[in-house]
Amino acid sequence: MSAIRGDDAQLHKTIEILEQRESKALRDADVLALQTLWADDLIVNSTANLIAGKQILLEMIQKGRLRLRAHERRPVRIVTIDNIVVVTGNEVSQLISETAELKLFTSYMNVWMKRKKNWQLVARHVGLIQRAQPEPPQ
Amino acid sequence: MPRRKKTEEPRILVIDDDDGVREAMVSILQVMGYFVASAINGKEALDYLRDAATPDLIISDLAMPVMDGRQFRREQVKDPRLAKVPVIVVSALSDQTDIDANEIFIKPVDVDILLAAVARYCRGEPMK
Numbered sequence: 704m705s706a707i708r709g710d711d712a713q714l715h716k717t718i719e720i721l722e723q724r725e726s727k728a729l730r731d732a733d734v735l736a737l738q739t740l741w742a743d744d745l746i747v748n749s750t751a752n753l754i755a756g757k758q759i760l761l762e763m764i765q766k767g768r769l770r771l772r773a774h775e776r777r778p779v780r781i782v783t784i785d786n787i788v789v790v791t792g793n794e795v796s797q798l799i800s801e802t803a804e805l806k807l808f809t810s811y812m813n814v815w816m817k818r819k820k821n822w823q824l825v826a827r828h829v830g831l832i833q834r835a836q837p838e839p840p841q
Numbered sequence: 842m843p844r845r846k847k848t849e850e851p852r853i854l855v856i857d858d859d860d861g862v863r864e865a866m867v868s869i870l871q872v873m874g875y876f877v878a879s880a881i882n883g884k885e886a887l888d889y890l891r892d893a894a895t896p897d898l899i900i901s902d903l904a905m906p907v908m909d910g911r912q913f914r915r916e917q918v919k920d921p922r923l924a925k926v927p928v929i930v931v932s933a934l935s936d937q938t939d940i941d942a943n944e945i946f947i948k949p950v951d952v953d954i955l956l957a958a959v960a961r962y963c964r965g966e967p968m969k
Contacts, residue, residue, distance in 0.1 A: 751859075754949050759872070803860070
């Protein structure tokens, strides 16, 4: 896909926008947005070392079992390989669980793929850097 | 010890000292319709099981403080009420020797495969 290679800067901007849109959708539990941004065959390896697909992740979000109070994403490197864009960087998430809130500092790798005319997230790996208790609200 | 109604959802006990792993596992199983209890080590699990209804399945980590998965299993099989409860071990340890379990999953674990195993041991589909 030479057209993509020759236009990397523009493509990277597009992917950066998608990265932030997906981060916001996660934070807002916006299932409709995630339905579009996530490929049907999405595969996610989480910090809990559990590999899950789109259906169960959406169900967990819908049922309030995967809730984020905050989610910040900072891409560090973006690489284009044909119709695939790989993004790696770091994230800070504030997870709301049944018993407590957890602040997670993680590294991540997202793989975006262009199918038909749309870019969708097809794979995601999140690795734990550090876990902390969030600061109490002011 | 509480008696169980036949119409109740299958019961699973998750034992893991890692808060993130334990809570993720519990959430997934609850979303799939199982009744799930959890403990942070083998001792807490045995304490819970003393007064709770017998679970259909135990999912346990191996390396845990206070009482690890192997010690827990040794104590479990000594109790006639608990001895036959199947155990799935989920562990980061690659050394699979000397693990007494019905199934062993090495992390990372494919949730679809784990849920298929859970459904087998809980004899049927969860009450989703």
